[in-house]
Amino acid sequence: MTTKQHGQFCWLELTAIDWKKAKEFYCQLFNWRAEDEDIGDGMFYTTMFVDDNVVAAMFQRTPEQAEQGVMTNWLSYVAVDNVDATLEVMAPLNAKIIAGPHNVMDAGRMAIVEEPNGAVFAIWQANQHAGIALRDAPNSLCWTELATLNRDDSKAFYHQAFNWQFDDKDMMGMTYTELKSGEFSEGGMLEMTEEWGDTPPHWMNYFAVENCEQAVEKAQSLGATICVPVTDIPEVGRFSVINDPQGATFSIIESLPQK
Numbered sequence: 001m002t003t004k005q006h007g008q009f010c011w012l013e014l015t016a017i018d019w020k021k022a023k024e025f026y027c028q029l030f031n032w033r034a035e036d037e038d039i040g041d042g043m044f045y046t047t048m049f050v051d052d053n054v055v056a057a058m059f060q061r062t063p064e065q066a067e068q069g070v071m072t073n074w075l076s077y078v079a080v081d082n083v084d085a086t087l088e089v090m091a092p093l094n095a096k097i098i099a100g101p102h103n104v105m106d107a108g109r110m111a112i113v114e115e116p117n118g119a120v121f122a123i124w125q126a127n128q129h130a131g132i133a134l135r136d137a138p139n140s141l142c143w144t145e146l147a148t149l150n151r152d153d154s155k156a157f158y159h160q161a162f163n164w165q166f167d168d169k170d171m172m173g174m175t176y177t178e179l180k181s182g183e184f185s186e187g188g189m190l191e192m193t194e195e196w197g198d199t200p201p202h203w204m205n206y207f208a209v210e211n212c213e214q215a216v217e218k219a220q221s222l223g224a225t226i227c228v229p230v231t232d233i234p235e236v237g238r239f240s241v242i243n244d245p246q247g248a249t250f251s252i253i254e255s256l257p258q259k
Contacts, residue, residue: 011077014248016061077124086161106128119148146204212240
């Protein structure tokens with residue numbers, strides 16, 4: 001993946017309380033290779049690779065983020081043709097701008113947004129940096145999923161923001177919505193129930209693995225907590241939801257071979 005169309009997930013980034021420990025965990029779990037870039041004031045921005053393909057990034061949370069109580073978390077980025085124009089579309093839809101819009105040197109332009117139901121994500125207008133170079137391969141992003149309080153509201157918002165199309169399916173006794181950007185299946189959406197308790201709406205990254213059970217065992221040995229044990233999804237594969245040692249949540253999935 002060298003270019004991204006409007007509405008594609010293009011980047012994912014971990015903000016970590018302890019950046020060094022986070023780097024060690026994910027490099028061991030996914031066999032990622034890390035490259036650190038000195039960004040001043042003793043801070044580093046770390047790009048993660050599978051072989052020579054960039055797949056994610058991470059950095060130490062800033063003092064300002066610490067004051068705000070920001071915890072270790074993954075942030076998903078969606079590619080847009082124009083950040084400012086997209087924010088203009090989102091404004092009357094009651095989206096809240098958390099950060100930006102601002103340029104990231106010559107890499108691109110971004111903003112962080114909280115959508116009306118409360119899920120947070122970023123938008124990215126690429127310049128010299130298009131985003132991840134690999135997905136849908138072992139140890140890389142393969143799916144991004146929204147847990148929402150209201151499916152219809154979320155459909156309306158994201159259709160207007162990114163022109164996403166939606167396909168509702170019956171899956172494991174619930175309605176699961178596939179999100180499509182043009183010809184690309186970008187992810188999914190499910191509506192939260194009372195069983196979710198006080199969990200806020202959120203976007204979840206799924207990483208592909210070759211063996212879900214082995215990856216779960218390895219994650220546990222590295223200090224992770226298993227939120228959802230290995231679970232079969234008929235005609236899809238096996239997945240698990242994991243909290244890394246600092247509390248950031250992500251999922252892994254072993255997909256069934258495509259027929």
